[in-house]
Amino acid sequence: MIGTGTGVAPFRGYLRRMFMESVPTFKFGGLAWLFLGVANTDSLLYHDEFTKYLKDYPTNFRYDIALSREQKNKNGGKMYVQDKIEEYSDEIFKLLDNGAHIYFCGLRGMMPGIQETLKRVADQRGENWDEKLSQLKKNKQWHVEVY
Structure with a gap:
């Protein structure tokens, strides 16, 4: 999950479902990894909640801030x-x-920089980013909600 500013709100919902709600037919066992980008520490939304997940679910949650x-x-x-x-x-x-x-949410302006980075990394790895992106979309692994 990659979000900027208030774009983190949907991810908060996902994480609450994974870690806080008691759902008899659902037990999250994977890895949820949140990358949150904001201007400064004062702008970190839900930070206390996310750091609690780090403490309570260390093998299932990662949290990186920019x-x-x-x-x-x-x-x-x-x-x-x-x-x-x-x-x-x-x-x-x-x-x-x-x-x-992979999920993206936040201001539309974040996507060009992210896509350029992913393309550069793919190139460094000897992979064709356009083909990889096409496959991610075909497999329904690529989710973008920007505004």
Whole structure:
């Protein structure tokens, strides 16, 4: 799950379903990984809730934040969610190759930077990003809700 700002709200719903609700016919056993990008610490929505999931479900939840006005990326520029995606790209690509779903929610302006990063990473791995993206969409693993 990759979200910016208030785009994290749907992911909060997913996570509450996975970790807080008692559903007799459902027990989440996978990995939920949230990347959240905001300007600064004061803008972190639901942070206490997400850090509680980290404590209570350490094998089922990961949470990485990108604070564009407080953190620097590896090149000394602002830290955005795509920088976090690049940092963990080997793991992310492996998860996608094994059937994981990837969800994006937030401002439409986040997608070009993310897609450029994913293409660059795919190229570095010797993969064709257009083919990979096409396959992810065909497999219904690629979900985008931007505004």
